[in-house]
Amino acid sequence: MSASEVLASLLLLTGGLFYLAGTVGLLRFPDVYSRLHALTKADNLGLLLVCSGLSLLAGTWRAAALLATIWLLGLLAATVSAHLIARHARAHDAAGDKR
Amino acid sequence: MATDAENGGQHANMAATKKQRWTWAMQILVVLMLLWLLLNGTDRFLAGLLAASAGAGLGAWLVSGQPHPWKPHRLLWFAGFFLWESLKGGVDVAWRAIHPKLRIEPCFSTHRIELPAGQPRTLMVATVSLLPGTLSADLDEAGRDLEVHALMPEAIESVERLENWVAWLFSIDS
Amino acid sequence: MIDLLLPALIIFLLLNLAAGMVRVARGPTAADRMLSALLFGSTTVAILLILAEWMGEAALRNVALLFVMLAAIVSLAFFGMPRDDADDGDEP
Numbered sequence: 549m550s551a552s553e554v555l556a557s558l559l560l561l562t563g564g565l566f567y568l569a570g571t572v573g574l575l576r577f578p579d580v581y582s583r584l585h586a587l588t589k590a591d592n593l594g595l596l597l598v599c600s601g602l603s604l605l606a607g608t609w610r611a612a613a614l615l616a617t618i619w620l621l622g623l624l625a626a627t628v629s630a631h632l633i634a635r636h637a638r639a640h641d642a643a644g645d646k647r
Numbered sequence: 648m649a650t651d652a653e654n655g656g657q658h659a660n661m662a663a664t665k666k667q668r669w670t671w672a673m674q675i676l677v678v679l680m681l682l683w684l685l686l687n688g689t690d691r692f693l694a695g696l697l698a699a700s701a702g703a704g705l706g707a708w709l710v711s712g713q714p715h716p717w718k719p720h721r722l723l724w725f726a727g728f729f730l731w732e733s734l735k736g737g738v739d740v741a742w743r744a745i746h747p748k749l750r751i752e753p754c755f756s757t758h759r760i761e762l763p764a765g766q767p768r769t770l771m772v773a774t775v776s777l778l779p780g781t782l783s784a785d786l787d788e789a790g791r792d793l794e795v796h797a798l799m800p801e802a803i804e805s806v807e808r809l810e811n812w813v814a815w816l817f818s819i820d821s
Numbered sequence: 822m823i824d825l826l827l828p829a830l831i832i833f834l835l836l837n838l839a840a841g842m843v844r845v846a847r848g849p850t851a852a853d854r855m856l857s858a859l860l861f862g863s864t865t866v867a868i869l870l871i872l873a874e875w876m877g878e879a880a881l882r883n884v885a886l887l888f889v890m891l892a893a894i895v896s897l898a899f900f901g902m903p904r905d906d907a908d909d910g911d912e913p
Contacts (some may be wrong), residue, residue, distance in 0.1 A: 549822055560871075564833050566741055567864065571841045573744030574860060580852045581796040582753050583844075585782055586744050587856060591863040592777065593737025599887045602874050605823065609881070613685050614846055615870065618886050622866055623733075625893035627776045629859050632900040634784040635794065637852040686883075 556604040563597030566590050580637045588626045595622050664713055672707035672753060673715035714815040715766045725816045729774065732805075736779035751798045755784065758793045758806050762813060771813045778805055785804060827875040831868055838852060838864045862892035 561599035573586025599619045679702045683695035707714065762768045768790060775783040775795060780802025785794035797803050808812050814820075841860040844853055866885045873881035 549678045554824055557823065560826065560830055563867070564830050566737055567834060567837050567867070569741030569744050571837050573740060573858070574841050574844055574856060576749060577751065579753060580850065580856070581784060581908035582751055582798060583853070583856055584776075584797075584859075585740050585780070585798050587859050587863075588776055588782070589733070589736040589740045589779070590744065591860065592733060593741075593866055595863055596737075597732070597850075598870065602870055605874050606663060610685065610688075613877070614882055614886070617682070617865065618882070618889055619686060621886070621889045622863060622892070623769060623777060624773070625862060625889055626859065627773045627894075628893045629855070631772065631783050631863075632896050633783060633852050633855050633859070635786075636855070636900050637850065638785045638794065640850065640852065641907075647907070 552604050552607075556601040559597050559601030559604065563594045563601060566594035566597060570594065581634055584630045584634055588630045590625055592619075592626055595619055667714045667716055668707045668710070670716035671710060672703045674716055675706045679703060681815035710765070713763070713765060715763070715819070717816050720819060721816050721818075725812060729777070729814055732778050736777060739779045740798065752800060754797055754800055756795050756797060756800075756803045758795050758803075760791055760793055760810070762810060762817075763819065764790060767813050767817045767819060770816075771810060774809060774813075775806060778802075778809060779808055824875070827871050831871050831875075834868050834871075841859050855896065858895060858899075859892075862889070862895070866892075 557603050567590070570586050570590030573590060574583050577583045577586055596619055599615040606612065606615075648767070676699050676777070679699035680695065683699055687695060760768055760771060762771055772783045772786060772793060775781050780798040782796040783793055784796040793806075795803060795806055838861065840856055841864075844860075845857045847853070855864060866889050869881050869885035869888060873885070
């Protein structure tokens with residue numbers, strides 16, 4: 549097993565752990581907003597680590613650039629979704645207060 | 648006299664906007680072209696150039712308000728800052744989630760955005776959610792007052808720092 | 822070793838996703854259910870990318886790219902553009 553494979557395995561495993569932490573936060577945090585924190589941040593770091601590990605394994609610049617683009621788009625998707633979900637929850641909370 | 652000065656001001660403003668629009672179009676063109684090369688390789692380069700130009704033209708034409716071009720080297724620094732902060736953010740929230748005592752103290756706070764409307768404000772609202780401990784929860788109708796949700800009250804301070812970074816990226820003096 | 826690690830990681834991520842789906846069952850609000858869509862999106866992308874490497878199928882990376890683009894659109898479709906929201910809040 550080469551040095552880059554060892555490094556890639558470490559990156560992949562750490563990435564998996566961040567996914568796990570995101571899910572733990574999703575289940576443990578008390579309200580929608582805190583859960584959003586857990587999901588967006590932990591999962592994106594997880595995806596970043598997985599993408600870095602896979603780029604090392606793939607070994608070409610093009611694959612690495614494609615993986616980086618996928619990560620960036622993932623960030624975009626996460627931040628847009630998080631904002632919309634939080635906004636929806638806020639509107640819902642406000643309506644609930646009036647009732 | 649007042650109208651004269653106003654006209655002159657407006658004219659200068661429009662010229663600046665036109666130049667900004669061109670820079671903006673060029674920047675979109677470069678980004679789109681890089682994306683084409685990434686997905687498609689160098690064959691059918693001309694088709695890619697045509698598609699990217701069309702996209703850039705459309706983007707510069709449809710951009711609402713005043714476009715704010717960025718400086719490439721500043722974008723690199725911003726990317727570095729962002730990468731480091733999102734690393735910190737992931738570690739921070741993961742630690743809080745697995746900590747047996749669940750070390751969080753969620754709270755809301757309103758932040759008045761001083762950045763101009765358009766790309767700077769959009770970038771700011773989008774990145775707040777990815778920084779350690781903060782989440783952009785709501786934006787008022789005018790798009791000025793940003794409701795920030797924080798896992799810890801201390802995290803709110805980083806919003807101001809982010810705003811300075813975004814202003815620097817788009818060369819906006821405050 | 823890598824050939825074992827990759828499928829193991831896929832199974833781990835799938836289990837992780839299944840655990841996250843508990844939130845859908847528990848709710849309690851619609852926003853909580855949408856959270857699972859977010860989790861589903863990020864996990865599926867990772868799984869597709871790992872599969873691409875494991876099976877040597879580079880085309881799967883393009884599938885992941887498409888997936889991640891759809892993920893943003895899904896929540897837009899669910900909640901609508903922010904501006905349309907405004908009339909939601911007006912109701913007494």
